Amino acid sequence: MAAAAVLLRAALRRSRPAAAALLLPRTLPSPPVPLPPPPLGKIPLPSQTKPLNPPRLTVQLPDAACALPLLPRLPFAAGFPYSTVAEISEAPAKPKGKPKRSPMKQSRVDFTKVDAALLPTIILVGRPNVGKSALFNRLIRRREALVYNTPGDHVTRDIREGVAKLGDLRFRVLDSAGLETAATSGSILARTVDMTGNVLVRSQFAIFLIDVRDGLQPLDLEVGQWLRKHASGIHTIVAMNKSESLDEHGVLTSAAGEAHRLGFGDPVAISAETGLGMAELYETLRPLFEEYMFQLPNNGLNEDDPTSEAEANEGDESKLPLQLAIVGRPNVGKSTLLNALLQEQRVLVGPESGLTRDSIRAKFQFDNRTVYLVDTAGWMERAGKEKGPSSLSVVQSRKNLMRAHIVALVLDAEKIAKSKNSVDHQEVMIARQAIEEGRGLVVVVNKMDLLRENQRLLEKVMDAVPKEIQTVIPQVTGIPVVFVSAMEGRGRVAVMHHVIETYEKWCFRLSTSRLNRWLRKVMSRHSWKDSATQPKVKYFTQVKARPPTFVAFMSGKTELSDTDIRFLTRSLKEDFNIGGIPIRILQRSIPRKVSSFKSNIKKRGSSIKRMKTDKRTEVSDPTQS
Secondary structure (H helix, E strand, O other), X not given: OHHHHHHHHHHHHHHOHHHHHHOOOEOOOOOOOOOOOOOOOOOOOHHHOOOOOOOOOOEOOOHHHOOOOOOOOOHHXXXXXXXXXXXXOOOOOOOOOOOOOOOOOOOOOOHHHEOHHHOOEEEEEOOOOOOHHHHHHHHHOOOOOOOOOXXXXXXXXXXXXXXXXXXXXXXXXXEOOOOOOOOOOOOHHHHHHHHHHHHHHHOOEEEEEEEOOOOOOHHHHHXXXXXXHHOOOOEEEEEEEOOOOOOOOOHHHHHHHHHHHHOOOOOEEOEOOOOEOHHHHHHHHHHHHHXXXXXXXXXXXXXXXXXXXXXHOOOOHHHOOEEEEEEEOOOOOHHHHHHXXXXXXXXXXXXXXXXXXXXXXXXXXOOOOEEEEEEOOOOOOOOOOOOOHHHHHHHHHHHHHHXXXXXXXXXXXXXXXXOOOOOOHHHHHHHHHHHHOOOEEEEEEEOHHXXXXXXXXXXXXXXXXXXXXXXXXOOOOOOOEEEOEOOOOEOHHHHHHHHHHHHHHHOOOOOHHHHHHHHHHHXXXXXXXOOOOOOOEEEEEEEEOOOOEEEEEEEOOOOOOHHHHHHHHHHHHHHHOOOOOOOEEEEEEEOOOOOOOOOOOOOOOOEOOOOOOOOOOOOXXXXXX
């Protein structure tokens, strides 16, 4: 037995030295010596502490086994320093709440320096009631287009244009009417489809909206086929609108699969009402816009002075952009007049009454001047009688009337010839409201081509309208009246010349010295009963324009009577040729100064004379000095 044990031990030494070491007794490592705590207020970093080398594992072997290699160090002895309790750090806690989204990448093109005419253009298309106008308002950041839930009818019938802002992107966006390819030829829907097809020529991109809550409808497939036929060269993006409440049960995934049937690539889930998905839409549009801008010469940037038109014409207010609102009764030719001024079929026209629902704003240049035209709905007959989109159009027309600088009141010449009065009560009310708000007024009598065969009625209308306008609005004299035929395009230039002339008068300014010289002449040539009845006007000045507003500074508590104000207003219009616009004259009183006591009156009695001393005040009697 002893010999066998010796042979076994020798074999183990030759083959497995480490295994032989395991047969021998070993010593366990001693526990680590704790470091003294660091001084208060200063915790050493791991790089500042000197590592303590723990004792290595030793094995007691005989002389023959001393040449065997030692076992490797344990993991804690691999040069890793011991640390105090203050140095032990726990795993970082997960932040509460939803993780923050990474910020959107910035565009490589500064769109704020790009000319507005060179900006990329996007048109919003889709079937009716999918949220095109709501997305238009979201992109331009204001409620300009009418939004109303009318599944069986169209709210938007015309093309609306605006400048959109999405992150640092700037582009032009067009809101179109709902497309129905199966509309009857010659109907309103067919005319809106033709108008949308004409506008596609000016667009480089299109956003095809579908209602994700209703799913993909057969009409959506027809609109997709219509786009491939009429807009083959336009990059189309499919947007699944109204997706704010369908992200919980995986409905959007199945809806995206259906949207792929349209053949326009991956759709984008958005919500025009809540703003959901605008970041994803930005990431989709940004590379497309950058590629489009890099293809333009100089990337479409303005090399001239970047100052805007408003800053360049800051000193001359009459050179600023003009806001012109076209108002009137339904079916008097307002939209036809706007198309004639623009010289293009911009808005929908037809024999139907009340065809325009939404106020359309268009920009054009006339005589090196920027003009913004606003075609309002004929709201006067329908006010208080209808609900829904018509009631919204009434509110919008009133707002546009208040924003305008010049108001063009359109009358129907055929109706005037058949009636006793040139203007009815509703038209008088809107004219007076424009004057009370301080706006310039131009009367346009349309459809004069219908009276061409009857010369007597033609002369009657041309003679009666100016007289009746002066009768119903006596506070403003010289309101211009223009006779046109918008259908034939006659009188278009005359209308714009009268509008610009009225606008220049509306922005008219006079210096204070010139006004006071005029005031002295006016007061001297007027016959007063006596000097007591003559108003005591110290001086006269203009405080603002648009409309011209003057202030008469009166002496004491005297005030100008209504007769005196009418006399001064009429004199201003006649002497400075600013008739046809409202003029306002305000009054301010200058208090009289209190007369001081005469300096030669001597005061009796003792007077206190304060001396420069630190302790007391000396009292001296002037009689003793």
